[in-house]
Structures are given as structure tokens and as C-alpha cells.
Amino acid sequence: MTMQPTYAMDDAQWNKLIQDVAYYFNDLTLKRGFQYYKQKRVQPFRMTEPRKIKALVEGSDDYSVSINLDDFTLSRCDCPVSGPCKHMAAVLMNYAEQQERSVHKLANATAASALHIPSASPSPSPAAAYNNRQEQLKEQARQLPDQGIEEWRNYFAACLAPLALNTRNPQYVERSLSSIAKLKPQLKPVSEKLFSLHTHLYILEAIIHASGTPAGIYSPSLGYFTHLAVTELQDAIAQLLVEELPLAAEPDQWLRISDTIAYLRHEMLTEARDRLREQPRFSVCYDLLWRNWISPNTSGTELYTEEIAQLEQAEAELGAAISRNALLLAKSRMYFYLSEDQTAMTLLRSAAERPGLHPDEFMSFLTSLLVMGDWPRMAAWLTEIGPLLNSRIYNLQGYSDYWEEAVQHLPEVEPQMWSTLSLMLPTSREIYDEKLLAYGKWQEWMDYQLSIGKEPSDFRVKDLQPLEKNAPEILLPFYHQAAERYVLEKNRHSYKSAVKLLKRLAKLYKKMKREERWGLFMASFTLRHSRLRALQEELRKGKLIP
Known part of the structure; x- marks a missing residue:
């Protein structure tokens, strides 16, 4: 769209733009932004106000960019990068071209800013600039109680902008949390929990993307202290999602819940999976959100059927970029909540055929059933899940404990337990041994030891004392x-x-x-x-x- 001539930029504003770009962007980002500009990736472009730009930039996806020329800390792009990015740089170069200014000078702003550039009006002092930014942050903070998730994330971006050059470590997390909380007004209990959840998720993204590592991937290149910060954030998020969410007291928060589901669904479906590492972080969040915050607050089936439709729509939109494991697992969870266990188990088996599914993702079904106290379903799911754990390096003690609960409350499923554990051999050998002794099945224990060629010398004296x-x-x-x-x-x-x-x-x-x-x-x-x-x-x- 052609820019209005009344929005022309004067020399003082041009010089300020060069100084701002030199301050907020590094040379590599400017170089990449220049490539995007030359490739004409900046498409719809408009100025809603004299000093505000909105544009759409073509990248691996279409990214919406908003730039405030008076205060770069209020600028944003919805790409994964936290802070000034190549898409924002490309938009600014497109803007410079339309203003008939030197694009190359803007692309080399670091060098250009080192020169003395006379200004028609004096630039605000650092103290004045700081006070101006603080006033803008206060205004944003005052509006937080009435805003949605997207506006919250804009506020997070503004709060974290001064920390853009800080090393990503636990101290960065502490400073980020403090910066966001400093001006935050009092929120209602449910809003407070949602705000805290998205605060931690946003900082997590800021750390991951600053390292250049795609979401969901553990990378040794993160460095020890950065990885420590990521782990601490993950633990805090998990702890928050385990807590109760009293949605009945604030039913108006369902819109924010819906936005949270949409956010975590996309992240969960697109994060990479490493079968040798811990459970993918967004898969954990998605599961805990449904298990602890949504399921206890809904009695019908509408939300689950709607989520299945959303997952199928995401499959069509994402195409090859989607994680099939995550998709099948998520659909399995929804059918599980609908009590359509056969469909859920079929989907789970399909997901298990592919590498990358973490054993804890199977166990989450059992955790839900334990809370429900549904022992017949628990026995059925234990029988289903057990063989799926066979090809995975995993401590089966938790799985064994679930069987103990099921048998204790429903003694008639004990034969089902022995049959399942025997089918899982040799993976289940350790817990099978323990249970045979615990249940006083002495002859069965001895028959098994003889079948695998064990001798008395393979055991300590106290092992055979029972x-x-x-x-x-x-x-x-x-x-x-x-x-x-x-x-x-x-x-x-x-x-x-x-x-x-x-x-x-x-x-x-x-x-x-x-x-x-x-x-x-x-x-x-x-x-x-x-x-x-x-x-x-x-x-x-x-x-x-x-």
C-alpha cells in the first residue's frame, strides 16, 4: 500500500532511526534483513500513524511486524525470535526506500552511527528516554487486566527489551521475572495464574531463540548455565500447571484459556523430539494444561471434540512441518477424555511406532486414571501401555506402582498383571522378580530364574532369604x-x-x-x-x- 505523503520523515528522524537501528540490531540481523528486503519479502505495508508501521514479511511463515519509530521497545514481530529480528530490519529498509533514504546506510547503521550526525533537534537524554519508556510501560501495565494473551506478550517484550544483550542464565530469568512483575497490577486468582504461566513461557522462548536453537530441542551448545535456566523454567511451569485452577469462580477467563490452548497446541505440534532426552517441554505443558486445568473444570464433551477438530485442522495447515507423534498423542488424549478408549489406544499404538515418544507421555494416562480412581480402566490401560514401553530405556518402578494400586483396589485384575509383566520380559525382569517375591510366588520365581540360567552365585545371600x-x-x-x-x-x-x-x-x-x-x-x-x-x-x- 502506498504510504501517505504527510507521513514523510525529516532529517532528524532519519538520523534518529540510524542511531536506534545501530543500538537495537546487531550486524548479522541487519545483514539477514537486507537479504529479505532485496528478495522483496515485505508485502502489505502501511502506516497507521505517522510514526507507526505495520507490515507482513514472508519467511518460513508469514510474520506480522509492528514498529514504533518513537520507541523501539514497543516494536514486535510474531516470529519466534524475542527482540529485534531480520523481519523488522527488512521492514525498516523497505520504509527507508519509500522515504527515498539510503537503504545501504541503514543496513550499515553500526558504522554510520559512529559518525557525528548533526540533528535538527537534540536527542532526549538517557534519563529522559528511560523515564519515557517507564511511563509507556506503566500505561501498558495498567491495561493488562482487560487485555488478552497477545497484548500480554507485547508487554513482556517491552519489559525484556533492555535485557536483550544479557547472558541467558538463571540470573537472566530472575531479572526478567522481576522486570515483568515490577509494574504488573493486582490480578484475580485465575488471571494471575495464567499471567504467570505465559510469563514463564515467554522467557523460556527468549532463552531458546537467543541461542538459535529451535523450540523443543535440547542442545548441548546452550551451555551449562543456559541449560540450567531452561530446566528451572520448565520446573516452574510444570509446578504451576499442577496447581488447581478455580475457573468456576472466574468463568470469563475461558477466552484466555482458549488462547492458551491454541498457543500450546501449535508449539507442541511443531517442536522437535529427541527420543534420547527428556520429554518435549511443550508436550508436557499441553498435557498438564488439559489434565489439571481444563478437565477438572468441564463436565461435558464439547471441549474435547472441538480440540480434535482443531488438531485435524492444524494437521491440514502445517503439513509436513507437523510432528506426527505429537498429533497422534494429542488426539489419543482427547479420545481418552471422551472415554473412547479403543480409539485412544489405537492412536497411541500408532504414535508409539515412531521414534521420539517419551515413556512419560504414556504414563500420563495412568496418572489421570489414578486421580479418577477408575480401576477397571486403569488395568486395561496398564495392559495396553506395558508392551509399548518395551523398546524404551525406562525405569519401570512407576509402572509397577500403578499395578499395585490397581490390584489393591481390584484384586481380580492380578492375573492380568502377571500376564502383562511376563509379556514384557526381559524388559520387566527387575519388577517381575520383585513382584513374584512380594506376592509369595516362590515356585514361579524359581522357575523363571532357572529358565534364564541363573545360579545361586548370581544372588546375594539376603536376596534368597525370603x-x-x-x-x-x-x-x-x-x-x-x-x-x-x-x-x-x-x-x-x-x-x-x-x-x-x-x-x-x-x-x-x-x-x-x-x-x-x-x-x-x-x-x-x-x-x-x-x-x-x-x-x-x-x-x-x-x-x-x-
């Missing part, structure tokens, strides 16, 4: 066979191992009050191996024979 106490007869063949195998090795070390087992056998026979049978066995054993002088010596040392 069997020695409760079912000593089961250990007899286990010890006898192992002792005979040691003897067959025919070396001093194996003979010593055989004697240790025989001494434990003697105690078992005594406990079972079968000393006579033990005596017959030892007589036979000694006679059969009478030619093994070293073994005979070890038996005497062990006081098993005279």
Missing part, C-alpha cells in the same frame, strides 16, 4: 544342581563354591528337620567324588566330612 524362610524346599534342587556343576569344573575355586552351597543346603535340611536325608546325600556325594582329593580337602575344611 525363600529360605518361606519355601526352603524350592531352593533344594537349585542348590543341588549348582553344587554338582561346580564340582564338574574341577578346580580349587569351584570346589570352594560347591562347599559354600553345601553348607547352605545343610542348614536348609536342618530347618526342614530332614537331617537323615542330608546325611544320606552327603555319604553318596562323598563316595561319588572320592577321587577328587582337592574337593575332599575343601569338604573337611568346611567340616562337612570328618
